[in-house]
Amino acid sequence: MVSDGNTGVIERIEKKHQERKVILSIDGLRVWFELRRFGFGHAGYVKAVDGVTFDVHEGETIAVVGESGCGKSSLMKTILGLYKPTEGKVVFDGKDLSKLDNKGMHWYHSHVGYVQQDPYGALPPFMNIQRILEEPLIVGGIKNKDIRLQRIHKSMEEVRLTPAEDFLQKFPHMLSGGQQQRVVIARAMIMEPKLLVADEPVSMLDASVRVEILTLLRGLQESHNLSVIYITHDLSTVSYFSERIFVMYAGNLIEKAKVRQVLDNPLHPYTRALLTGTSEPDARNAETFKEIPPGEPPSLVNPPTGCRFHPRCPQFMAGLCDVKFPPDFEPEPGHFVACWLYE
Amino acid sequence: MSQNNKLLRIEELVLHFSTTHGVVQAVDGVDFELESNRAVVILGESGCGKSSLAKAILRLLPRNVQTYSGRVYLGGTDVMKLSEEEFRQNVRWAVISMVPQAAMNALNPVLKVGEQVSEPATVHLGVGKADAVSLVKKMFQHVGVPEDFIDRYPFELSGGMRQRIAIAMALVTSPNLIILDEPTSALDVLTQASIFNVLKRLKKELGISFILITHDIATSSELADDVAVMYAGQIVEVSDAYGFFDKPLHPYSQKLMASVPRLHGDKEPEFITGRPPSLIALPTGCRFKDRCPFRFEKCDEDPPMFEKEGRLVRCWLYS
Numbered sequence: 001m002v003s004d005g006n007t008g009v010i011e012r013i014e015k016k017h018q019e020r021k022v023i024l025s026i027d028g029l030r031v032w033f034e035l036r037r038f039g040f041g042h043a044g045y046v047k048a049v050d051g052v053t054f055d056v057h058e059g060e061t062i063a064v065v066g067e068s069g070c071g072k073s074s075l076m077k078t079i080l081g082l083y084k085p086t087e088g089k090v091v092f093d094g095k096d097l098s099k100l101d102n103k104g105m106h107w108y109h110s111h112v113g114y115v116q117q118d119p120y121g122a123l124p125p126f127m128n129i130q131r132i133l134e135e136p137l138i139v140g141g142i143k144n145k146d147i148r149l150q151r152i153h154k155s156m157e158e159v160r161l162t163p164a165e166d167f168l169q170k171f172p173h174m175l176s177g178g179q180q181q182r183v184v185i186a187r188a189m190i191m192e193p194k195l196l197v198a199d200e201p202v203s204m205l206d207a208s209v210r211v212e213i214l215t216l217l218r219g220l221q222e223s224h225n226l227s228v229i230y231i232t233h234d235l236s237t238v239s240y241f242s243e244r245i246f247v248m249y250a251g252n253l254i255e256k257a258k259v260r261q262v263l264d265n266p267l268h269p270y271t272r273a274l275l276t277g278t279s280e281p282d283a284r285n286a287e288t289f290k291e292i293p294p295g296e297p298p299s300l301v302n303p304p305t306g307c308r309f310h311p312r313c314p315q316f317m318a319g320l321c322d323v324k325f326p327p328d329f330e331p332e333p334g335h336f337v338a339c340w341l342y343e
Numbered sequence: 344m345s346q347n348n349k350l351l352r353i354e355e356l357v358l359h360f361s362t363t364h365g366v367v368q369a370v371d372g373v374d375f376e377l378e379s380n381r382a383v384v385i386l387g388e389s390g391c392g393k394s395s396l397a398k399a400i401l402r403l404l405p406r407n408v409q410t411y412s413g414r415v416y417l418g419g420t421d422v423m424k425l426s427e428e429e430f431r432q433n434v435r436w437a438v439i440s441m442v443p444q445a446a447m448n449a450l451n452p453v454l455k456v457g458e459q460v461s462e463p464a465t466v467h468l469g470v471g472k473a474d475a476v477s478l479v480k481k482m483f484q485h486v487g488v489p490e491d492f493i494d495r496y497p498f499e500l501s502g503g504m505r506q507r508i509a510i511a512m513a514l515v516t517s518p519n520l521i522i523l524d525e526p527t528s529a530l531d532v533l534t535q536a537s538i539f540n541v542l543k544r545l546k547k548e549l550g551i552s553f554i555l556i557t558h559d560i561a562t563s564s565e566l567a568d569d570v571a572v573m574y575a576g577q578i579v580e581v582s583d584a585y586g587f588f589d590k591p592l593h594p595y596s597q598k599l600m601a602s603v604p605r606l607h608g609d610k611e612p613e614f615i616t617g618r619p620p621s622l623i624a625l626p627t628g629c630r631f632k633d634r635c636p637f638r639f640e641k642c643d644e645d646p647p648m649f650e651k652e653g654r655l656v657r658c659w660l661y662s
Contacts, residue, residue, distance in 0.1 A: 067531040068502070176618065177389070206388045206558050208602040212614035233531050236561065236604040240611055263606055277536035279561040281603055283584035286382070286566055289543060290536045296501055 023194055023227050024056040024079070028088035031074050035301065046300045048074035050251035051088075056195070059225040061218075063238040063259075065274070066248035069297050072231050075248070076197055079229065080114055081105055093194070110140050113188030115198040115217075119180035123172040129161075129183055130168040136190050155186040158223075159216060178209040182216070189220060195227045196220075202237065214241050235278050239263055247271050250298050250308040256328070257335040267337040269293075270309045307340065315341060349416070350379040350519060350552055351400075351439075356413035358392075358399040365623040366409055369395035371576035373413075374648075377569075379519065382546060382553035384563040384584075386599070387573035388619060393556045394444060396573070397522045400554075401441055402430055436467050436516050444524040446509035450497040456508045457493030464515045482511040485549070486541050503534035507541065514545070521545075522554045527562060539565040560603050564588055572596045575620050575630040582654040592656040594635045629659065 031049040034042065048071040056062055066072045077083045079090060081097055090097045092108060100108060116122035123132060130152060137148045156164040159182040172180055181201060188196060198217065202210040218241055221228050230242055238245055238259060245262045247255040247270065255268040266272045273293050279285055293312040298304055304311055310321040320340050329342040358370035369392040377383050387393045398404060400415060414421050422434050440463070443449070451459055460482055461475035470478060480490045486507040497505055506526065513521050523542070527535040543566065545551050557563045563570070567584040572593060580593040591597050595615075604612045617634040620626055626633065628643040635642070641659040649661040 067533065207560060208388060208599060208615040210614075211602050211604065211612040214604075215614065235532070236606050239606055240604060274532055275606065277532040278606060279536075279565055280605060280607075281560045281564045281588050281600065283564055283567065283588040285564045286543070286568065286584060289540050290565075292533055292537045292540065296503065296534075 020058045020060070022055045023058045023093060024229075025091040026055070026079070026088070027053050027091070029053070029075070029078065029085055029090065030087040031071075031078050031083055032086040044301050047071075047251050047303060048300055049078065050303075052248075052251075052253050053088075054246060054253065054256065056227050056229065058194070058227055059221070060244070061221055061228040061230060061242045062244045062246060063230045063232060063242035064246050064248055065232055065235060065238060067233055067297055069300070070248045071251040071300065072248050073199065076199055076229070076231055080112060080197060081108060110191045111194050113191070113193040113196040115181075115184055115188050115196065115201045117200040118204050119177060119184045120172060122184050123180060125172055128169050128171050129175075132172075132183060133187055133190055136187060140191050151190060155190045158189065158220060159183075159186045161186065177205050178212060181205060181209075181213050185213075185216065185220070189224075192224070193226070195229070197229045197231070199231045200233070201230075203232070203234065210237065217241070235263070235274060236280070247274070250303050251300055252308060252338065254309070254338045255336065257337075261332070261335045265332075265335075267331060267335065267342060268309075268339050269313050269315050269341075307338070317341075349376055350418070351377040352414075352416040353400065354414040354416070356396070356399055356415065357410050358395050358404075358408065359410040360395075360405070360407050361409040362407065362623075367622045368392075368576050368625060369622055370399050371625075373573075373576075373578050375571050375578060375581055377520070377552055377554065379552055380546065380550045381568040382542075382555060382566045383569040383571055384555045384557060384567040385571050385573055386557060386560060386563060386596075388558055390619060390622065391573045392576040392622065393573050394524055397441065397524055397554070397556055400522065401435055401439060402427075403435075403441075432467075436463050436513075436518065438518055439520045439522065440513040440516060440518040441522040442509050442513045442524065442526055445529065446512075447502060447505035447529070450505060450508065452497055455494050455496060456500065456505075457495075460508060460511045460515055463512060467516050478515060479511070482515050485514060485545060486511045487537070501534075502530055503537065506530060506534075506538055510538075510541065510545075514551075517549075518551070520552045520554065522556070524556045525558070526555070528557070528559065535562060536565075542566055560599060572599070575625060576622055577630065577657065578655075579631065579657040580655065581648075582656075586652070586654055592651060592654060592661065593631075593658050594637050594660070595631045598634075629657075 029052045032045040035044045037043040064072050133152045153164050161167050202213050246253045255271050295312045306322045307326050310316050326338045326340050328336040331342045356373045360367040385393045457479050460479045464470040488507050570587040571578050572580040580596050591600050598615045601613045629646050632638050632642040646657050646659050648655045651661045
């Protein structure tokens with residue numbers, strides 16, 4: 001392994017967390033949506049998440065990488081408790097989400113923060129920043145106004161919207177995209193959650209602001225020992241933000257490994273294609289054509305049999321890939337891949 | 344580089360808007376040149392005036408224009424001197440066409456995509472209905488859309504396919520130059536890469552030139568022959584792609600390059616502190632000076648373009 005600054009940090013974190021406990025555990029999760037014909041009558045299922053299993057440890061950042069329509073948003077919404085799993089379970093801090101009553105879900109939601117993709121869409125336009133940040137505290141049952149204000153100031157400082165007084169009375173449209181995203185992060189962090197779900201938090205921002213927001217998230221993650229699920233389609237930002245990557249394709253996790261393992265030695269043909277497709281600034285790019293697998297991700301209503309990537313796969317093996325669904329293989333320690341090439 | 348190689352030459356192009364808050368100096372004295380069959384990337388952050396520059400070239404102006412001046416030479420003629428009707432007939436879509444930002448989401452939802460692609464040809468070139476169908480099929484081939492998609496509606500197509508349709512619309516009048524405004528920013532990685540494959544093929548096979556407007560340095564390198572960096576209404580660096588991606592000259596370009604996260608390698612990306620100045624209240628002197636690590640006394644004066652190793656840079660460091 002290359003011994004660069006990144007790996008050094010990650011190795012240190014790994015040592016520190018060797019015995020850390022599992023905060024979120026997802027086991028055999030399926031989220032299917034029923035399709036109806038003319039409002040009634042069954043017409044099949046959209047299999048948005050189809051058999052996903054993974055653990056997130058305390059203080060760990062994982063990245064779920066996939067293209068639009070791969071089911072990553074459904075996975076995220078199920079983790080947030082917005083969708084009910086069709087099968088399998090989501091266990092947070094030892095408690096099964098499906099067994100929680102209203103009060104239990106209330107408790108759960110105060111421990112999970114959510115950073116939306118589009119900051120402007122996520123902030124109510126008629127509320128000023130103070131009201132936006134105060135609302136979760138009121139819902140969370142903090143009755144004392146001074147304490148609420150203290151908490152607001154503290155989290156404004158954490159996301160570096162300072163001096164807080166300059167921003168509290170402003171409305172979302174008066175802020176720049178980067179500042180809006182900081183408000184969204186402050187709102188997600190204000191109840192001091194243990195787990196933060198960030199859905200493409202930087203894809204709507206300019207390149208230079210992106211790094212600023214990711215640096216901020218990483219700082220918060222380290223200072224609060226926060227677990228973060230970072231959902232993205234951009235592999236280049238993953239490399240310096242996450243410890244492990246899960247690559248998702250058509251409702252399945254097809255490769256799970258540490259960041260460096262995936263980026264330096266991608267095993268699944270789809271992961272390889274994603275890495276080929278990701279550009280790095282280099283003038284030579286303009287002179288070559290990229291080899292991209294043909295076609296588009298499959299419909300989740302009738303996904304292909306066997307491995308779901310087989311119709312696009314350059315290393316397709318007839319009689320195997322299109323028949324049998326590949327289980328997870330472990331060709332190198334800690335590097336799981338669902339592909340028959342590694343049987 | 345002989346004179347007739349130049350497809351487009353822009354000199355001192357100015358586009359200011361008047362708003363209730365004051366005059367927005369979106370494009371403030373832009374010069375650049377484009378040779379035929381080359382692609383120039385206009386690189387800049389949001390609010391730097393890069394989309395306004397595209398609109399100024401194509402004369403697609405909103406009503407609140409305060410100043411619109413400068414010279415735009417196409418071949419040898421200054422098209423700024425043409426009347427609106429002459430410009431519409433002889434320049435817009437005939438020679439220069441455009442794929443506007445988010446065009447893929449602006450397709451007419453109740454018209455078949457085939458009809459939408461043929462519209463510029465029927466309007467500008469007077470192509471008949473039967474010819475239009477074969478023309479559209481040819482365009483679909485160029486951009487990699489199956490021919491039978493001609494009778495589909497936009498909602499039946501994926502984002503990547505709709506973006507190809509938008510490119511086909513710009514291509515159908517066989518222009519020499521296509522302006523692309525953030526053509527791939529809303530698309531997935533693999534779709535982005537395949538759209539760039541399409542653009543590269545158009546450039547190679549049809550000899551089309553491109554102006555690519557983007558904030559994404561990494562993907563811009565997929566098409567760039569030349570790079571022009573825009574900051575606060577001005578071009579601050581013009582360079583060939585090899586020179587630029589190897590070693591950007593302007594401090595702003597250097598900072599932008601350092602902010603790109605890399606897949607491999609150990610360098611952590613850095614961000615640029617501060618924010619770009621408001622286009623309403625621009626600072627005197629160098630517009631980047633407040634964020635620049637190399638600031639010195641000279642920066643309070645307006646820097647001209649300096650030439651360095653055949654590249655142009657608007658920075659006193661190179662005087």
